[in-house]
Amino acid sequence: GAVVSQHPSWVICKSGTSVKIECRSLDFQATTMFWYRQFPKQSLMLMATSNEGSKATYEQGVEKDKFLINHASLTLSTLTVTSAHPEDSSFYICSARSPRWSPYEQYFGPGTRLTVT
Amino acid sequence: KQEVTQIPAALSVPEGENLVLNCSFTDSAIYNLQWFRQDPGKGLTSLLLIQSSQREQTSGRLNASLDKSSGRSTLYIAASQPGDSATYLCAAMEYGNKLVFGAGTILRVKS
Numbered sequence: 001g002a003v004v005s006q007h008p009s010w011v012i013c014k015s016g017t018s019v020k021i022e023c024r025s026l027d028f029q030a031t032t033m034f035w036y037r038q039f040p041k042q043s044l045m046l047m048a049t050s051n052e053g054s055k056a057t058y059e060q061g062v063e064k065d066k067f068l069i070n071h072a073s074l075t076l077s078t079l080t081v082t083s084a085h086p087e088d089s090s091f092y093i094c095s096a097r098s099p100r101w102s103p104y105e106q107y108f109g110p111g112t113r114l115t116v117t
Numbered sequence: 118k119q120e121v122t123q124i125p126a127a128l129s130v131p132e133g134e135n136l137v138l139n140c141s142f143t144d145s146a147i148y149n150l151q152w153f154r155q156d157p158g159k160g161l162t163s164l165l166l167i168q169s170s171q172r173e174q175t176s177g178r179l180n181a182s183l184d185k186s187s188g189r190s191t192l193y194i195a196a197s198q199p200g201d202s203a204t205y206l207c208a209a210m211e212y213g214n215k216l217v218f219g220a221g222t223i224l225r226v227k228s
Contacts, residue, residue: 006160032214043206043218044161093160097214104148104168104210110160 003027004096006109013084013116020080021112023094029074030096034106035067038091050077084116119144121209123219130197131227138192138222140207148210150183150190155204155221164205165192197226 003026013019023033032051036044048064050056050071058064068080077096081088091113095106120143130136140150149168153161165174165181167190173182180193190207202225208216 034216043220044208044216045218046215049213049215091158095161095216104214105151105163105166106214106216108153108161108163111158113158 002107004094004107004109006094006112008112009110010113011115013114015085015116016083018080018082019084019114020078021092023077023079023096023109025075025096025098025107028098030098031074032097033071033077034095035069035079036093036095038093044093081114086116089114089116119209119211119217121207121217121219123207123222125222126220127223129225129227132197132199134197135193135195136197138205140190140192140219142188142209144211145185145188146212147185148212151208151210151216152181152192153206153208155206161206199226199228202226
């Protein structure tokens with residue numbers, strides 16, 4: 001149980017275009033989803049927290065107009081990187097939490113590798 | 118602001134050795150402390166979660182301890198195997214369910 005998937009697993013896009021990454025909880029309803037970014041040889045940094053049906057809360061230094069997060073249902077959150085630039089190339093990982101399942105655990109997706117050329 | 122530090126940054130050991138990975142955090146007001154494994158280019162696999170009220174957790178060859186007052190946690194791996202080679206991350210969960218990660222320890226177990 002507690003499986004989280006991400007799609008796509010990797011994507012290459014041209015500078016200036018937008019790309020959408022999906023995060024799905026497959027066997028539970030996720031009231032909260034988190035988006036992290038990981039640069040090579042660095043740790044995960046929380047970008048934003050999204051609760052179903054409400055606006056995402058962004059961490060300091062993360063541009064909300066550049067990284068659009070939508071959590072429209074209890075099983076799906078999307079991260080859209082708008083007007084992507086090479087410096088946005090990174091590994092993006094989502095996680096999901098369900099208080100009914102386990103109050104304090106986050107279940108992580110497999111990640112999406114974004115390369116902006 | 119919570120900061121999580123992991124030592125060593127990298128570790129290479131021969132197969133069969135017992136080893137200890139260290140994690141320290143600056144703010145003791147945490148819900149729990151978690152240890153994850155990350156294989157290259159992959160997501161995170163949860164290994165152990167220690168609640169703030171607990172002192173340790175065990176799973177197979179893994180044992181994690183938590184000393185909140187001193188801001189430290191250790192992950193003990195017994196009888197290491199080549200398949201244990203990965204990056205090990207510790208993360209402190211703050212109020213608001215925010216996870217703050219350390220930079221990780223890259224472990225290589227040589228056969």
